[in-house]
Amino acid sequence: MSHNERVITARSDQIWDVLSDGWLYPTWVVGASRMREVEGNWPAVGSRLHHSVGSWPMLVSDHTEVLACEPERLLKLHARGFPMGAAEVTVTLTPEGPDTRVVIEEMPTHGPAVLIPKPAVSPLLHWRNTETLRRLAYIAEHRDDT
Template sequence: MASASGYYAAMATNTRRIKATPEQVWDVLADGWLYPLWVVGASRMREVDDTWPAVGAQLHHSVGTWPMLIDDTTEVVESTPGSTLVLHARAWPTGVAQVTIRLEAAGVETDLSIEEDAISGPAVLMPKPIRDLQLAWRNTESLRRLAYVAERRSAGRTSAS
């Protein structure tokens, strides 16, 4: 996102090596119904567009805990299967975040990174170092959860083969 001075601010970035191939990790990302299993803050899915994770497809999810659930959406803005997924995640009342997920093969494993930052709404008013701290904590846990799902699925496939 361009600042008033014209330069682009970097997003908060977290990376983790996952013991699964990029295709196996992508399979988890491509199943929108699994979103609340690995995204910190997402509590339930209401609907997944049939075209997920194609550009323009949306996840209809809720955030928070009962009885304070807020219904929101996440939309795909870029999708390269097995490689990159860029999302606009709405989180009312804080605004919209851009989330970029990158998968890179590391032998039979995957280096997975998540970059995230607010792009609109009141959250952009928060100083970037404070946003980055919160996002780093949240996305460390999201990557841990995503690794658990992908690695367990991967182990199940290899042990059954």
């Protein structure tokens, strides 16, 4: 399992605005390259984002589904990215004064990452999720609050 956290200089509602806008998913999630469809009830439990992973011309279409949702507090996803497999990803928001501690926990559930020893896959997931949190912070901290 990978565990990453970062204190973001934004309120939890500002960060939630980014998480709940499915069209922004590839701007902050490392590996997602484009959106194809966002189901209208996103991020309700069971709703899906239909995205692609990879780089053109080697794009692969897949989806991410919401497993649990507590607005401004928690978003748990079943993220798929063929051929790499799938993972459960939990994003938790905890207010800390005017800022928010954001934690991403990722556990591979299917595919090659499950077969790779944890000491080998954990650094890769840690690096990816460090960059994911950096991107999320850039967006949340610099969006207009109107």
